[in-house]
Amino acid sequence: MSGKVLWTPSAERYDASTMAAFERFVGAKLGLEFEDYNAMWRWSVDDLEAFWNAIWDFFDVRASVRPQKLMVKRQMPDMEWGTGGKLNFTDNILKHAEGREDALALIVQSEIFGRSEMTWGQLRRQVASVAARLRGMGVKEGDRVVAILPNTETAFIACLATASIGAIWSLCAPDMGHVAILDRFQQIEPKVLIAEDGYVHAGKTIDRRDILAQIGAGLPSVQHFVTKAVVGDLPQGHVAWDDLTGDDVPYEGTQVDFEHPLWIVYSSGTTGNPKPIVHGHGGIILESCKHSLHKDITNKDRYCWLTSSGWIMWNNQLGALGQGATVAMYDGAPHHPDLGVVWRFVADEKLTFFGAGAAFFSTCMKAGIKPREEVDLSALRSIGSTGSPLSGDTYDWIYRDVKEDQWLAPISGGTDLAGAFVMGHPGMPVKAGEMQCRALGNAVRAFDAEGNEIFGEVGELVCTEPLPSMPLFFWGDEDGSRLHDSYFDTYPGVWRHGDWISIAEDGSSVIYGRSDATINRKGLRLGSAEIYQAVEGLDEVMDSLVVDLEFLGRESFMPLFVVPAEGVAVDDALKDKINAAIRSQVSARFVPNEIVEVKEVPRTLSGKKLEVPVKKLLLGGDPARVVNRDSMANPGSFDFFVEYAEQRGEG
Numbered sequence: 230m231s232g233k234v235l236w237t238p239s240a241e242r243y244d245a246s247t248m249a250a251f252e253r254f255v256g257a258k259l260g261l262e263f264e265d266y267n268a269m270w271r272w273s274v275d276d277l278e279a280f281w282n283a284i285w286d287f288f289d290v291r292a293s294v295r296p297q298k299l300m301v302k303r304q305m306p307d308m309e310w311g312t313g314g315k316l317n318f319t320d321n322i323l324k325h326a327e328g329r330e331d332a333l334a335l336i337v338q339s340e341i342f343g344r345s346e347m348t349w350g351q352l353r354r355q356v357a358s359v360a361a362r363l364r365g366m367g368v369k370e371g372d373r374v375v376a377i378l379p380n381t382e383t384a385f386i387a388c389l390a391t392a393s394i395g396a397i398w399s400l401c402a403p404d405m406g407h408v409a410i411l412d413r414f415q416q417i418e419p420k421v422l423i424a425e426d427g428y429v430h431a432g433k434t435i436d437r438r439d440i441l442a443q444i445g446a447g448l449p450s451v452q453h454f455v456t457k458a459v460v461g462d463l464p465q466g467h468v469a470w471d472d473l474t475g476d477d478v479p480y481e482g483t484q485v486d487f488e489h490p491l492w493i494v495y496s497s498g499t500t501g502n503p504k505p506i507v508h509g510h511g512g513i514i515l516e517s518c519k520h521s522l523h524k525d526i527t528n529k530d531r532y533c534w535l536t537s538s539g540w541i542m543w544n545n546q547l548g549a550l551g552q553g554a555t556v557a558m559y560d561g562a563p564h565h566p567d568l569g570v571v572w573r574f575v576a577d578e579k580l581t582f583f584g585a586g587a588a589f590f591s592t593c594m595k596a597g598i599k600p601r602e603e604v605d606l607s608a609l610r611s612i613g614s615t616g617s618p619l620s621g622d623t624y625d626w627i628y629r630d631v632k633e634d635q636w637l638a639p640i641s642g643g644t645d646l647a648g649a650f651v652m653g654h655p656g657m658p659v660k661a662g663e664m665q666c667r668a669l670g671n672a673v674r675a676f677d678a679e680g681n682e683i684f685g686e687v688g689e690l691v692c693t694e695p696l697p698s699m700p701l702f703f704w705g706d707e708d709g710s711r712l713h714d715s716y717f718d719t720y721p722g723v724w725r726h727g728d729w730i731s732i733a734e735d736g737s738s739v740i741y742g743r744s745d746a747t748i749n750r751k752g753l754r755l756g757s758a759e760i761y762q763a764v765e766g767l768d769e770v771m772d773s774l775v776v777d778l779e780f781l782g783r784e785s786f787m788p789l790f791v792v793p794a795e796g797v798a799v800d801d802a803l804k805d806k807i808n809a810a811i812r813s814q815v816s817a818r819f820v821p822n823e824i825v826e827v828k829e830v831p832r833t834l835s836g837k838k839l840e841v842p843v844k845k846l847l848l849g850g851d852p853a854r855v856v857n858r859d860s861m862a863n864p865g866s867f868d869f870f871v872e873y874a875e876q877r878g879e880g
Contacts, residue, residue, distance in 0.1 A: 311487025370395030402539030517548030528553030584613030
């Protein structure tokens with residue numbers, strides 16, 4: 230599993246990093262010295278109390294009452310953290326405004342509103358004003374405030390204001406269908422809904438007034454509608470967003486329990502209702518602080534993660550803000566007017582850290598763009614990636630065509646824990662296709678089917694110790710059965726995440742895609758990511774999806790669906806080329822039984838391929854039950870697979 234080394238940090242760079250500073254802090258405070266990172270990682274997962282208290286102290290977490298113990302109940306799924314503690318998430322963001330009122334907190338580039346800036350002082354004043362207005366609407370601790378907003382400062386301000394009074398935040402992206410939004414918000418019965426009545430994407434104005442009216446009609450619990458007008462007049466009975474932000478009142482954060490609910494986020498919801506996942510104030514504060522070690526984020530950084538407001542990486546931006554960094558929010562189509570627009574933004578804003586989904590980097594690579602030849606990226610020090618495995622050839626492209634001297638630090642985790650299991654390390658070499666290390670405090674291991682830890686081979690990604698950012702509960706899951714069945718039904722007392730991972734003895738790892746979409750050919754198991762790397766490495770193929778259909782008493786049947794590049798025919802010559810690539814890069818065992826041309830690969834709203842629903846459909850599942858189309862980014866793409874299933878007549 231050892232990829233070629235693409236970059237090695239200098240000793241000076243590591244010594245100046247937050248990770249190195251934390252290691253020195255632990256040495257001075259606790260008298261601990263570690264021979265290498267793996268030794269520090271083992272300490273962090275063995276002595277959870279000492280590790281998380283060290284995170285608390287190093288990052289100076291603000292609380293009115295510090296918990297006597299952080300790790301109160303060390304068992305899953307009934308873990309308990311920080312009993313007796315009193316704090317507030319927003320306090321730990323806005324503390325960076327103290328003495329820095331004129332420093333830049335936010336840069337926003339929006340297709341709707343253009344470019345704007347906001348200082349720390351302005352951010353604190355607007356959060357305080359909105360919080361006071363929400364209190365005036367009768368919002369109190371535990372009430373839900375929901376929003377349908379793009380990735381701009383409005384959503385940040387509303388979230389921080391909501392959290393500051395102990396209410397619970399939940400957000401959906403404006404481009405989601407009204408059924409998908411209602412599937413989420415109806416479960417949690419919000420008191421206030423904040424929305425924009427339209428948005429602009431790829432130069433086109435989208436009027437959402439009728440959709441918002443349908444959503445409002447479907448949420449009888451909502452007592453107050455707050456609207457930011459973009460395309461029309463303020464609806465009767467609605468409150469204008471701008472009216473909430475102008476009061477000059479002092480900021481006051483309500484002190485809540487360590488495990489008081491902060492926000493509700495949702496799983497992809499590919500089948501059934503989306504899971505409403507509840508995270509707590511204290512756990513998110515600690516996990517966000519620890520994240521900044523693995524990303525090397527400080528108040529000197531200009532940080533951007535290219536994300537929609539419907540992805541957990543939107544929440545992740547608040548973690549960078551929590552370190553005092555300037556967060557640059559990009560709200561617009563990443564391909565409009567061309568794929569260089571985001572890279573121009575990175576250059577113009579002198580970003581030091583830029584992250585995006587793996588699909589964005591892969592698309593740029595396939596389009597043949599070379600940012601290093603087009604823009605000045607001298608300020609850029611670090612690149613992050615997540616959402617799906619980043620292929621080895623994309624690693625190569627980043628170092629060849631983006632910037633040679635910078636740190637590429639992919640991460641892999643999930644919405645479920647608002648965090649990551651495997652991450653980067655600023656003092657380690659970067660190897661093509663590999664994650665650098667297991668995250669501190671995350672007892673990540675690879676298990677075989679019997680629950681034994683394995684190294685150097687593909688197994689289930691599990692976490693054997695509690696994390697403070699794991700879900701407190703699922704909203705409405707009164708007996709905890711849904712949460713238990715989601716993570717703990719395979720290995721008792723151990724979190725199974727649903728990804729395939731291979732972990733080397735040195736702690737580096739490779740993610741192989743979802744374990745429930747595994748391919749098993751003649752006894753050899755494989756994650757789909759390896760096939761995608763081989764197939765999508767061809768210039769003629771823009772996208773692909775593979776499923777393995779196992780039928781009782783018969784050999785499995787594995788079709789490969791491919792989206793060809795424009796003007797390319799999926800003929801016998803291309804099929805032969807695809808099969809040859811799989812033979813040479815993966816194994817002859819994984820040559821597909823059939824290669825089928827499709828116009829689009831079905832994807833979730835967060836960009837993940839819908840392998841499992843397609844697999845269930847082709848194994849005879851009911852098309853109306855195997856997928857929730859309102860949770861798809863491109864629901865029309867599923868029609869092809871329904872027709873394909875009917876033609877095959879399998880079941």
